[in-house]
Amino acid sequence: MLLGTIIYGLLNSAVLAVMAIGFNLTFGISGVANFAYGAMYIFSAYLSWTLFNLLDWPYGLAVSASISATMALGALMYRFVLLRVRGQALSEVIATFGIGLAILELFHYLGFVGFEYTLPVLIDDGIMIGDTMVDWQRILITGVAGLLVTGLWAFTHYTRLGLAFRGIAQDERTALTLGIESDRIAMISVSLGCGLAALAATVIIPLGSISPSEGYEVLIKALAVCIIGGLGSTGGVIVASFLIGFAERFTDTYVSSHWTMIVSLAAILLVLGFKPSGLFGRQKELEERI
């Protein structure tokens, strides 16, 4: 029981890390709010489902097409909406939240709810660790999580584009004087974040089914990981995923599944109340609270 909980805690943390990484790239590292993140996740999932099941495209083609489409959608959203309200944090939040709401409720209205709406697992098998059954899909997610987090860390520390992402979050005007075109960089950041959301959907959705309400949950979980870990910190993503991942599994096993969501919400509130820049964030203390 305990070993099983620990293993599933670990796998759950990996799922959380994959879910949150795109949001962390956009909101955490480049400081652009994209509250349509959950909607992008669901959008790409439905698109893959449609291409794969209704139009009979091969799996690889369907998935890569929907990832590219989501990235394009993110870029368009930045160009036509976010660009106009750039710099007004609350308008950014409300506008993107409005877009997310519209997309999710549209799918809700169209009635895309049910167990048949899911993506195929890559390897339909599992292995036994101790007396716990672990399926390959979850192990794949753990691998993807490791790759993405290392990739993100290297990307934001050693590439020009990654450094530019961090630059526009730290001080946009100084970044401009150094030749970083902040509008273009922010657009790339939103687009990449949406692409990562689509990638996350591709590997995570096979564990369950696609439903619009999942979109809100993904947003909240990504927000939780991002806020608890600290804006602008890759290490924070790992620590926060582990914290929430284990806390969720342990409440699930030892308390009741009703309390699972409450744990992550309470964690966000505590961190926001006491250290709004998160456990590892060091940016802009005076802008957060006074």
Next chain:
Amino acid sequence: MERRKERIDRGIKVRAGDVFALCSWREMLYLLAPRLIPVLGFLLLPLVLDNYWQKVLLSVAAFALLAISWDILAQSGMVSLGQALFFGLGAYCSGVLTHTFGCPPLLALPAAALLGGLLSTLCLLPVLRLRGVYFSMVTLIIPLMLVRVIEATKIFGGTEGLSGIAPLPSKWVELYLIVGALLAALFGFRRLLDSDYGLVLKAIKDNDRSVINAGINIYWFKAQALFIASSLAALTGAYMTHVYMFVGMPVFALDYSILPIAAAVVGGPGTLAGATVGAVILVPLSEVLRGIGGLRIVFYGLFLVVFIVALPEGIFHYIQRKYHQVERWVEVQ
């Protein structure tokens, strides 16, 4: 040839701004019309509408109150993404007071408004120091969490909610209570925000650090603004509890957070009248669109985006400008 738009105050506005306004009916009407139209509209409409549209008017007034509450908070620099928190706490307070303690509804309403306001203020007191988007995120999350806490602990009827709550004495009391509350809140809080007290609140929004420099305790003022705004929303929640004769988890639903924001943004943030105009437009519109069901929320989302991007000042400011000023194109020298 470069051109720019020149805006000049209408003659009648200049004249009416002075004591000479009392010299002519036309100028008095110019001043009074914008105030009389909403007052008379809200007071007379219940008499001419049928039963169904009376209910719509009732929810227009309720959402206008929520939007006014949002706007008071926004004008003090606290943007709430969770009006449902205040609404829901007020609704549950009134529900429990009437259902468990047997309070008469007319007594439970003001009690629930104060109690709900107090609870919401206590809830948010620890995060009053947070600024901007961080405060908003906290307000977004608390109602989501309360829903799940009620679901998990099964307090106050759990997922079933409390039903069979005593209604208000009659249909007319019900209607004129909310309309009266709306008009009182609209004109009363407009006056409050124009006074020195309101000036401090607006200054906190503009630059909180310089308000601290002026030796003013901004946390005390923020807490007061929070109490005022959340009591108003709690009153609305308590009132809707007695209208529906039910209180349950739906009171924390996203609708009660999104629609007031949409109303305030569409109508024009910064003036309480804008919030009312927004509610007067959006709520009947959503009734007309009732046939398309869940698609309504899609429209709210799009409305929000379009207005934030294309007309950030809102409808009210736009109309106000046209009413007071003439515009014309002039050549740039």
